[in-house]
Amino acid sequence: MTSQTGEPQRSATIRRMTQAAFDSAVGVATGEPTAGAEDPALWAELETAGLAAGRALLPAWSDALAASLAAPVQIKIVAREGEVSFESEISLLPGLGLCRTQRVALRTTPTAYEPVSREEAVELVAFPPEELWLAVRRVLPPRDALRAPQHVTPPSRQRDLKVAPEAVEHLAARLEGDPLGRTPAEILETAPELDPELRAVLAGGSAEVALLVGAVTSPDDVTPVGACRWTVVGEQLYSLRSTPESVAVVAVEDGDLAADLIWYVTGAYDLVSEIATRAARR
Structure with missing residues (x-):
């Protein structure tokens, strides 16, 4: 109210x-x-x-x-289950968070999930910044793997899915160039020898979430702080991260999404604070 x-x-x-x-x-x-x-x-x-x-x-x-x-920290989320996605933009202001969400109907093509129509209505939610995870959780698909509270998977329990060298360049370009894209599935055609488990992950699974966190570092500049995608295949959660040189597809435990969100947002606040401190010293 x-x-x-x-x-x-x-x-x-x-x-x-x-x-x-x-x-x-x-x-x-x-x-x-x-x-x-x-x-x-x-x-x-x-x-x-x-x-x-x-x-x-x-x-x-x-x-x-x-x-x-121009909120100091800005977050974009695309959360898909089946042929429906929810696209959210979150602004974190001092003492107040605002989340705007819109529902999008999709269609499946050989290489992607493409938008068909956008719901006319949008949802706007105001929340305390310390309750960010609760605000994000409500726009995620109702899967325990995605909605679990933050938990960092110990390295000993992470499982890397090896991406063939010839596939890395294509996949990295897609994830870096379109971090909120709905699926990097064109890689399925360029590397038909992919392991079946990896193929299922890259195809988008039954549900997936793309996250992008940025920090406003000047009036006209939003600096990306962190980006990641998660895919659910069966009950297993996988994270997909990339740099221009490498791609990591890792089986992780429930709670990885929440943990990364908090990590990225903390980093964004740290970056904003560092820039403000530098400006004050000039």
Whole structure:
């Protein structure tokens, strides 16, 4: 809910509105109103969602939406199960997190899951930054492997799936160039000799999640801090990480996603703090 002062209460209340209404709210908050900013129906949506009163944004919501575009830490998540995905953008502000999520219908092609349509409605959730994992967990597929609380798999219990050298270049390019892409499945055609287990992982399994965490290091620059993908095949969780020189596909234990999320976000905050400290010394 929204408090009487208009402050976005950090109760993880789900607010639903059309994408057009959300875009109008952001446009008004940033002083760049969209074409629909005068549409009474959109303002009625925003009022029902608790973001506006009459034809004006509540002050705290206006401030939060405007600030979210340059929030110190920004997270993007694509979570797929079957032919449905949920695409989320999270902004972490001082004392407040905002998560916007949209449902996307997909179709399966020989090389990817491609978007067919986007649901007209979006969800907006305000939450305390210390409850980030709870906010992320709710947009993930309902699989224990993906939703488990943070747990770092001991190296002795990790299992590397070897990627053939001839496949590394193709897979690395896909993961680096499109870290939120839905599947690097074109590798299945370029390397038909792949181990069956690795083939199932690269095909996307029954559910998968792509995560990208960035830190705002200047007004126009978001520096990537961490990116990873996870795939569920059966009940087993696999992580996929890449650099320009290598690709690692590793069988890990439940909780790996939460652990990496916290690790990346901590790194993003550290980077923002380091840059602020350097600027203060000048």
